[in-house]
Amino acid sequence: MDLEKIVSVTSCQSYNFPLVRQSLAAMLEPFGGLEHFMGPGSRVLIKPNLLTAAAPEKVVTTHPAVIKGLILAAQETGAQVFVGDSPMGGTLKKVAAAAGIMAVVEETGASLLPFLQAKTVSFPAGKACTNFPLAKEALEMDFIINAGKLKTHSLTGLTLAVKNCYGFLANKDKMRYHARYPIVHDFADFLLDLYLAIKPGLSLVDAVVGMDGPGPRVGRPKPLGALLASTNGVALDAVCAELTGFSTNEVTTLHQAARRNIPGHDLRKLEIKGPLETLRCRTFDKGISIGGWSFLWRYAPTLARHLQQRRRAWPLVSEECNQCGTCLKHCPAEVMQVVAGSREKKVTIDYKKCLRCYCCQEICPQGAIKI
Numbered sequence: 001m002d003l004e005k006i007v008s009v010t011s012c013q014s015y016n017f018p019l020v021r022q023s024l025a026a027m028l029e030p031f032g033g034l035e036h037f038m039g040p041g042s043r044v045l046i047k048p049n050l051l052t053a054a055a056p057e058k059v060v061t062t063h064p065a066v067i068k069g070l071i072l073a074a075q076e077t078g079a080q081v082f083v084g085d086s087p088m089g090g091t092l093k094k095v096a097a098a099a100g101i102m103a104v105v106e107e108t109g110a111s112l113l114p115f116l117q118a119k120t121v122s123f124p125a126g127k128a129c130t131n132f133p134l135a136k137e138a139l140e141m142d143f144i145i146n147a148g149k150l151k152t153h154s155l156t157g158l159t160l161a162v163k164n165c166y167g168f169l170a171n172k173d174k175m176r177y178h179a180r181y182p183i184v185h186d187f188a189d190f191l192l193d194l195y196l197a198i199k200p201g202l203s204l205v206d207a208v209v210g211m212d213g214p215g216p217r218v219g220r221p222k223p224l225g226a227l228l229a230s231t232n233g234v235a236l237d238a239v240c241a242e243l244t245g246f247s248t249n250e251v252t253t254l255h256q257a258a259r260r261n262i263p264g265h266d267l268r269k270l271e272i273k274g275p276l277e278t279l280r281c282r283t284f285d286k287g288i289s290i291g292g293w294s295f296l297w298r299y300a301p302t303l304a305r306h307l308q309q310r311r312r313a314w315p316l317v318s319e320e321c322n323q324c325g326t327c328l329k330h331c332p333a334e335v336m337q338v339v340a341g342s343r344e345k346k347v348t349i350d351y352k353k354c355l356r357c358y359c360c361q362e363i364c365p366q367g368a369i370k371i
């Protein structure tokens with residue numbers, strides 16, 4: 001059996017913990033359970049989506065009930081479990097506490113693992129990048145469970161398993177790579193290279209309640225009632241896109257995976273285990289979608305690049321801004337500043353140098369940046 005072709009889809013209609021545990025067990029069954037991957041003495045890292053400090057009901061982060069279920073399932077094999085990430089909006093401890101994950105780490109006896117040190121990893125097969133400064137703490141693990149959250153994303157269409165691996169970079173490196181790849185499809189190639197360089201042993205997406213609209217920080221909670229997993233993150237992303245009505249072209253990482261013929265992008269070649277048809281969502285608000293022009297990307301990539309540069313949307317600072325300054329710290333091009341206006345201070349953007357990476361929209365706690 002080729003596990004890389006299997007995507008397991010399970011119905012899970014709420015975060016009620018006994019239900020989540022039962023659903024996780026059903027989701028892992030096609031892979032032979034976690035004991036297929038780990039055992040006594042294994043050091044296992046669970047990497048949630050911990051973008052920034054937000055309560056579970058905001059659906060910004062992987063839900064604590066899912067993380068708790070995974071910790072317990074891994075511990076039952078005899079493994080030692082760590083939960084780690086490098087969040088954008090604050091220290092891991094602060095973000096994990098707000099997300100309810102610190103509480104489940106303490107309750108289960110797992111360990112919180114901030115990513116503090118980087119180790120350069122060579123990936124000669126990379127298309128956009130062949131060397132990555134990855135979290136040393138993650139590289140020392142025997143097994144990685146990549147536990148993402150299904151949300152819309154202004155740059156990639158959706159953030160799922162592949163995009164969740166961006167958290168294996170330290171924050172200063174995240175900003176550097178945003179600046180290095182201003183073309184969205186180049187950035188998608190970078191994300192794919194990064195995912196393939198790490199290649200987590202198992203990827204999971206929490207879509208019990210996802211986020212639609214202007215994600216990934218201030219979109220709307222969207223109940224989808226699903227937990228999904230695969231050993232192949234690209235295949236998992238392809239099925240999540242299908243679940244929410246996105247075409248391959250609308251999720252830039254899938255678009256590039258198809259162009260590069262990376263295994264998993266083609267649904268026809270996957271074995272989907274579970275009730276995908278009954279869980280399919282036809283009312284998912286895709287937010288802004290940067291993908292498309294697949295014909296041009298295939299036959300006239302130079303023109304596609306040119307059009308993307310000219311037609312991509314700009315970030316706008318709305319009146320909801322309270323000048324907290326958070327976005328200024330995360331702008332990779334350092335083109336945002338607080339200036340004194342005629343009546344009050346306001347945040348301005350130097351559009352001549354703006355990369356349109358949308359990090360400001362992703363991090364703004366007020367939802368004040370509109371694309």
Ligand code: SF4
Pocket residue numbers: 317320321322323324325326327328347363364365366367368369
């Ligand atoms: S745009 Fe958002 S993050 Fe930036 S200063 Fe205003 S409120 Fe803060």
Ligand code: SF4
Pocket residue numbers: 315330331332333334335336349353354355356357358359360361
């Ligand atoms: S202003 Fe926003 S979109 Fe422009 S470079 Fe800075 S963070 Fe990116």
